[in-house]
Amino acid sequence: MFTGIITGLGRIAAVHASGPTASHGKRLTIECPPAFLDDVALGDSIALNGACMTVTTLAPAQHQFTVDISAESLDKTAGLAQTGAINLEKALRANERLGGHLVSGHVDGIGRVTHFAQVGESWQLRVLAPRALAKYLAYKGSITVNGVSLTVNRIEDQAPGCEVSINLVPHTVQHTALGTLVEGSPVNLEIDLIARYVERMLQPEPQPTRPLAP
Helix, strand or coil, rough: CCCCCCEEEEEEEEECCCCCCCCCEEEEECCCCCCCCCCCCCCEEEECCCEEEEEEEEEHHHCEEEEEEEEHHHHHHCCCCEEEEEEECCCCCCCCCCCCCCCCCCCCCEEEEEEEECCCCEEEEEEEEHHHHHCCCCCCEEEECCCCEEEEEEEEEECCCEEEEEEECHHHHCCCCHHHCCCCCCCEEEEEEHHHHHHHCCCCCCCCCCCCCC
16 A cells, blocks of 8 residues: 655656567566665565555665566556656555545556646646546545645546546656656556445445246
C-alpha cells in the first residue's frame, strides 16, 4: 500500500529488453536521491509513477536499483518504457502518517493531459480520464496521477471520457515529476480505493447457481 505522497524524485536511467520479442518485458535501472535506498531491501515494493514494482537489484553506492516490468504492465501503464524523470514512493509502513489517501499502486487507466498552465502561484492541470473511470471520479474526491495523491476540483463528462481539473501548489510541481507534463502527455491514473468497494456494495446481490440435476 502507498499514500500518493512522493518520497523521491528519480529518473529512469536505462531500459533493457528482457527478451527478443514484444512479449518480453523490460528491466529498468532507476537513479534515486542519496539515502533513498538506506531502508530498502531486495524484494521491497516501490511505486514508479504510481505503478507498484519489486526491487530486483540494489546498488546503494551508485544510488540505483532495478525492477523488472512485464509486457502486460508496460501495456497498461505510461512512462515506464523510456528514460526520464519519475515519481518514487516506498511502500507504506503501518506506523507512518497517511498524508495522502489509500493507494494500491495498481494503475486503473491511462489518462491524457489536456491542459497544464500556471495560474497565479499555482498550476492548473486538466486530465481526460477514460470513460470507464468516470463513475469513480467526484468533486473534492481523490485521484492518483503518476503516483501523486491529488484532489479533484472539477469534473466534466465528455463523449471520450471525463475531464478532471486539479490545482497543483508550487511544492508539488517542484518536488514531483508532474512539472515535466505537457498537453498530450499520457499519465497513469488510479481511482480512490474506497470507490471500488462502494461500487461492489451497490451491485445486486449475486444469486447462487443451482446444482445440475443428477
